[in-house]
Amino acid sequence: MLSKGQQLLDIHHVMRYVSWTKLRKDGEDNVLGFFPSAFELRPTEESLSVNWLEYFSGDHQNQVAESVREFRRGFDAKKKSAFGIANVRKVKDVFQGSGRAVRIVYSPSLDNLAHASIQKLPRDEFALFETLATDVFTEMVMNADVP
Amino acid sequence: MTNRTTGSGFVPPKKIFSTLSSDISVTSPFSNPTLGMVTSTSIQTVQQGLEDQETKVLRERVAALRNSPSPASLRPFSIATNNETKTIEERLFDATANVKILTSQVAMHLDREWRERLFQQLDSLHDPEEWEPDDRPIQQSSFATFLKAICQIRPTVRPGLGLSHGGQLLAAWTSGKNRLTIEFLPNDRVRWVVSRYPEGDLEQVAGQGAVSRLLDSLSPYSPEEWLFKC
Numbered sequence: 001m002l003s004k005g006q007q008l009l010d011i012h013h014v015m016r017y018v019s020w021t022k023l024r025k026d027g028e029d030n031v032l033g034f035f036p037s038a039f040e041l042r043p044t045e046e047s048l049s050v051n052w053l054e055y056f057s058g059d060h061q062n063q064v065a066e067s068v069r070e071f072r073r074g075f076d077a078k079k080k081s082a083f084g085i086a087n088v089r090k091v092k093d094v095f096q097g098s099g100r101a102v103r104i105v106y107s108p109s110l111d112n113l114a115h116a117s118i119q120k121l122p123r124d125e126f127a128l129f130e131t132l133a134t135d136v137f138t139e140m141v142m143n144a145d146v147p
Numbered sequence: 148m149t150n151r152t153t154g155s156g157f158v159p160p161k162k163i164f165s166t167l168s169s170d171i172s173v174t175s176p177f178s179n180p181t182l183g184m185v186t187s188t189s190i191q192t193v194q195q196g197l198e199d200q201e202t203k204v205l206r207e208r209v210a211a212l213r214n215s216p217s218p219a220s221l222r223p224f225s226i227a228t229n230n231e232t233k234t235i236e237e238r239l240f241d242a243t244a245n246v247k248i249l250t251s252q253v254a255m256h257l258d259r260e261w262r263e264r265l266f267q268q269l270d271s272l273h274d275p276e277e278w279e280p281d282d283r284p285i286q287q288s289s290f291a292t293f294l295k296a297i298c299q300i301r302p303t304v305r306p307g308l309g310l311s312h313g314g315q316l317l318a319a320w321t322s323g324k325n326r327l328t329i330e331f332l333p334n335d336r337v338r339w340v341v342s343r344y345p346e347g348d349l350e351q352v353a354g355q356g357a358v359s360r361l362l363d364s365l366s367p368y369s370p371e372e373w374l375f376k377c
Binding site: 019020021022023024025026027028029032033035036037040042043078079080081126127130131134135 | 264268271272274276277278279281282304305306307308309310311312313317319321326328330338340342349351353355
């Protein structure tokens with residue numbers, strides 16, 4: 001188990017909550033994935049909030065379900081929202097490839113014990129965030145599909 | 148005062164009516180044998196009705212002579228007054244109403260079904276049940292850029308729509324794993340990313356510039372794959 005402030009290992013996975021407006025859809029509103037805006041920082045944010053999946057025990061499927069429930073403890077996850085899942089190494093590689101090193105740190109809070117932060121993310125890098133959406137957060141779980 | 152269509156001086160409506168009335172074909176009630184005898188009062192009424200109808204036709208012709216607004220002349224319109232005192236539902240309603248009004252200015256350039264589906268997508272994007280309070284609703288300046296792109300490119304494939312945190316509109320065209328993503332910015336600017344997998348590995352090209360150059364900028368990357376149905 002990691003301590004607060006420690007970096008996640010490259011083999012670990014993170015999960016990001018994505019609201020309806022940031023889900024990539026087709027012209028009929030069928031969900032296909034994520035828009036780059038799903039991974040961009042808001043002007044007031046210093047780091048990107050994610051969950052550390054390996055905080056939970058069991059197999060990957062169980063970790064995903066537990067992580068979604070942990071998210072729900074902290075805030076109102078909307079019905080049509082989804083969660084994106086990515087490998088830590090792949091997230092780092094996207095930014096290292098363009099000369100930027102991000103840190104992914106375990107940062108639990110009272111209402112989310114699996115919370116982690118992606119720190120030192122650049123701002124206003126549309127193409128890099130599209131890469132995250134296209135090639136890194138390749139696994140998606142709809143909120144409605146998790147009991 | 149100068150007449151917009153002829154360049155001559157202003158012509159009063161009655162004068163226009165008399166000069167153009169010979170061009171106007173109207174079905175006369177007097178040609179109907181079932182009407183029988185008519186009184187002078189009813190003649191006046193019928194004449195008034197004829198004049199009203201001819202005036203209406205005339206108005207339509209004058210309107211048709213006016214240039215319809217081009218997408219390039221789109222100007223933001225606001226029905227919102229005081230955003231700070233409004234609920235989220237009211238703010239979302241105002242935002243979608245404003246961009247729908249903007250769309251109506253160029254309605255003649257858009258297919259009706261395309262337009263109706265666009266409105267449904269905008270409503271869906273601004274569903275209060277799904278809204279995150281920290282997000283900004285769609286910005287008119289971004290939507291105006293989107294409309295200009297759509298009127299210029301006229302894609303036959305409808306894009307999926309999304310929003311950035313700041314309310315800039317995002318459009319997505321997806322063909323298998325290949326993707327075209329465009330963000331519509333204020334002041335007729337766009338930024339875009341093409342993502343393809345020609346030999347299994349991701350190949351990505353990004354650009355930004357004026358919306359008027361969008362199709363030219365995309366042309367090396369087979370935009371027809373996303374934008375147009377074969």
